[in-house]
Amino acid sequence: MYSLLLGLLLITLKYLGVAPVAGWSWWWVLAPFAVTAAWWGWADASGLSKRRAMEKMERRRQERIDRHKQAMGVRPRRPR
Template sequence: MALVWLGVLGLVLKWLEIGPVAHWSWWAVLSPFGLAMVWWAVSDALGFTARARQKREDSRRELRRRNTVEALGRKTPLPRRR
């Protein structure tokens, strides 16, 4: 998220032509957005995000549930309660 805020700050400074950022190329100003996209892609792939962690926990929970049902000798799983 810090990269996005850095990109927004650079974009505003470039657009308003404030300070040394006014003389930077657009590639340098917009690069934090690209880096943020790369970071999010890598963190999703490696499981650093909450969504990926939740998927892993759900799959582990489902596996435990199936193992318990099998250990009880039932052929079909019990309906899930919510």
């Protein structure tokens, strides 16, 4: 995500003509977007994105169960 923000910043600086970015080649300015695409491709291929989404859903599910148990007056279980 940081490389995407860096790419957007570099394009803005190049467009506005801010030195030293204005003198750089477009290849250097657009390089962070290639890094971002490679990262997203790797994250999807390795299952990292899916794993993080599943962990988030599991965490939300457990929080919901704990809230309901607390509302019933039952103490939630400790994490294992």
